[in-house]
Amino acid sequence: MNRSEKGSARHSAFAKRNRHKKGLFLPMERSAANKLVLPIRLALETLRRGRGRRDAIFSMVEVTLLVGFLIEAGDSVISKETVDSAERRLHRALEDLGGSDGMELDPELVETLTVVVNEYDRVLREARLISILEANERLGAFTHAAVAERRHLDA
Template sequence: MPRKESSDLALRARIALERLRSGEADRSLVNLLSQVIIITSFITRAGHGQLDIAEIEPVERGLAEVLSQADRTGVWNVPESLTDGLTAVVNEYDRALSVTRMEIVLKASDYLGKLVGSVARDTRTNDSHLQVAR
């Protein structure tokens, strides 16, 4: 991927992470960071990651729990331990985007698109909170 494009994507992820770290949390931030995790996880599982998948999965589960808790209670609580894990994933995302073959990144993006499409089809109400970060 051209460095300008990968830098732009990584910058968006870093800004979202910093906003989360500073205490700001909402669905759009969590969705964007969830997408970063999914793409990083795909690239790692395809054999192009330097972060162990066992380090990514707990971050993915932790972020899902933050979202679930916010849906139940209306309170956005992001533990510091989760932001530490998110930092590692965002760093790996940045690295992977700049060095992984474009074919793998495109497959990861297609995979993410299928997941989002599946969730959108499963969500049958007009008040869906699904927002894809673009």
């Protein structure tokens, strides 16, 4: 589940195609940020209440990866160690979850995820839109590669 060190978000194909669009160099509109953050906050609250459902955990994985990509791009203020710790512990939680759909997460992990979600919220409201879109592009590529690897291993 670790992010690859390959490539730089600063040189993505998306960024090269859209450098002339001034709106990409401004922060995201508040209403758009709110729409993205609300489901993540609800997933976090579900986990905080001890109802660790698979979809809530996957939401936290995606947010953790996005914040990690934003750290690598220089757009996040939390430490890489915080995000790496959350990634490792989420990975373990998913392994422990196995085929079941629910579990209670370690309270320390939930607190770390709270830090990550708060940073995600802040970045959506303050970072340049292009940085967020580049991180999202990297997440898509990462997810695609992980699915392809999983299919290869299952074959």
